[in-house]
Amino acid sequence: MRTEHSRAQRLAEGVTAVTANELALRLDEATIMITIDPDMPNAALVARVLTTTLRRGPGNLVLVNNRLPTTLIDTIDAATAAIDPTRPIRVATSNPDTSIRVHVGAEAPGHTIRVVPEGCGAHIASTPTARIRPTQPGNALGAIYASALAAAEIFKHTAAVVDDRRVIHRHLRFCPVTLSTNLTRSPALDDVTRLALTLVGIGAIGTAIVLIISELNAEGVLLAVDRQHFALENRGTYSLGGDKDTRTKPWKTDLAKRTLSRFDVTPCNDDIDAVVQRIDAGQAPWHPTVLTALDTPDARRSAQRLWPDRLIDAATGDTMLGLHDHRHGIDPCMACHFPVRTDEPSGVQAVADMLGLSAHLLANGEAILQEAHLTGLLPAQRARLAPHVGSRMCGLARATGLTDLNADGYMPSIPFVSMQAACLAVGRLIASQLNLDVPGNLVQYDSLIGPHQATTETMRIRPGCICVSRATTINQVRTYRRSAAAPLAH
Ligand SMILES: [Zn+2]
Structure with missing residues (x-):
């Protein structure tokens, strides 16, 4: 097993009953067979995101060519080869003998994992009797959420996750915007969405956010904040960046810029404190909406100092994922959620x-x-x-073997966990754009159990938090930044 795959293995060790060596062998030797119904809306996007996500991990991929359009096969072949040219997807004309079968589409024979987007949400079904009957076509968010759910479902089998740590979905339906299992209420996103955003953190979750936004019917401006370069160890866990990038090592903000072709992207290769200074010096735009995808409580509290109208924080921890949603003056801020503990070191x-x-x-x-x-x-x-x-x-x-301490999330999650967190965050962003009334300012679920068992809480502002004790100053700062940002926005 390659070192870049060690994260998936380490995570799996905690949830499987086999030894580390057996698990490594099992993940490496697994063969996943993929079939596609090319007539399903957004089938190509589901297939591309699913196969590239799987290609970031160990195992063999086989695409069954049941009269698929050549352009679709070529697209998937090129996209997976761009991730790792040494382990190409195999294209077969007949079904190989394999135990893990995935169908991108509503109907497939036997025990096949079927995955279908609907609106912003998705169906996933493992039982042959489940009937998937979408009432509206899936959009890009639904397609990417479908891919992420499918990758999680496959992992439960390839890693032999123990029964009490996972649920095999007979027929799961879930929308990351409405947080509901009723997909008929999921937004269609027919109109072009115009966004003005700051994205802080372009790591495992942040690259997935960029991927989703790039596939939406959306355009606008984006301030991309991350101070690191892409590196080899990121290839196994991120949603952007491939083989070539492991050698050229672009800024992570450049990955965002080149992916978001319909956006005017301002890269900031700096930490958030420096970005706040640049905003206040009129050298960088202040946007009223901020998405954060960060590892540490410290970084979250720093990003809160942008004091936007809304800050949507996507989070992962092992197999868990979730979001914190902050509306200024209404919801708890990141310092409410992650108070500084003075009685112990970070x-x-x-x-x-x-x-x-x-x-x-x-x-x-x-x-x-x-x-x-x-x-x-x-x-x-x-x-x-x-x-x-x-x-x-x-x-x-x-x-150095210190990761059993609270190392503040040094280890990034495996891609399907981060991707589902990104879907929740973009889902909340869409809800805010459409003025939808959605539940909870804290949402979390276990990716191996499923979103239907999500915890959705409405947390209160913490008495004595900086957002209360310094409210007057914060409002002055916000007024200043909003007026200074106005000329920059046009
Ligand atoms: Zn607060």
């Missing part, structure tokens, strides 16, 4: 103290550990770090 600080490095250095995932950083450390700290000189910081916490 996860990064705890790891940094143990390693003898500064938290600032450790938090800079792109920084390389140098021999000089080891000067003055205790012998045990030196011994622990010495093998990692020349490595990037982002891999360090994992490599």
Whole structure:
């Protein structure tokens, strides 16, 4: 197994009954057979996102050519090869003998996982008797949500997830906008959506957000904030970036810019504190809507300092995913959700103290550990770090075996978890654009159990939070930024 796949394996180890070696072998040897009904609306998008998501992980992919259009086969072949040219998808004319079969479409014989988008939501069915009868065509959000649900369903089989950690869906229906199982109420998104957004964090979740927005019938302006370059270890977990990018190492903001062709994208390769300064200096646009896709409570509280009208925070943790939805003056802010604990060090600080490095250095995932950083450390700290000189910081916490501590989400999630979190966040964005009344400012569910068992809570503003104690100043800042942003927006 390649190191870039180790995340999926590590996650799977916690939910399967087999040993790590058996699991690695099982994931590598799994063969997934994909059939497609090319007449289903958005079938090509479901198929492309599903196959590229699967290609980021281990295992063999077979596309069955039941008189598929050549352009569709070529598109899927090229898209998966762009992720990893050394492990191409195999195109077969007959059904190979394999236990895991997925059909992009409503009808397939036998025990086949069927997946169909409807509106912004999706159906997934594993039982032969389930009848999928969509009442409206699926749009791009529905298609990508369908792909992410299908990838999760496949993982339950390939990783042999134990019974009490997963639900095999006989027929699941769910819409990430309305958070309802009634797909007839899911929005169609026929009109062009015009968006003015800031996206903070273009990692596993952020790239999935960019992918979804790029496929929507949408245009507009976007401030893209991320201070890192794409790297090899990102290929297995992100929704953008392929083989070529592992060598050219573009800024993650550049991945967003090149993907969002209908948007005017302003890249900011900096941390959020610097971006806030640039906004207040009139050098970067302030947008009233912010999407965040961040690993740490610290980063979330920093992003809150943009003080937008609405901040939608997508979150993952192991197999869990969810969102925090903040409307200014109505919902809890990120500091309400993630209060600073003064009685104990942050996860990064705890790891940094143990390693003898500064938290600032450790938090800079792109920084390389140098021999000089080891000067003055205790012998045990030196011994622990010495093998990692020349490595990037982002891999360090994992490599030094400190990840069982609260390392503030150093390990990114596997793609289907992040992708479902991104669907929830974009779903909430669509709900806000359409002025839909949707439940909860905190939503979360386990990707191996399913969204039908989501927790949906309406959390209250925390008394004594900065958003209360400094409300007057915050409102002044917001008024200033809104007036300064007005000329920039046109
Ligand atoms: Zn607050």
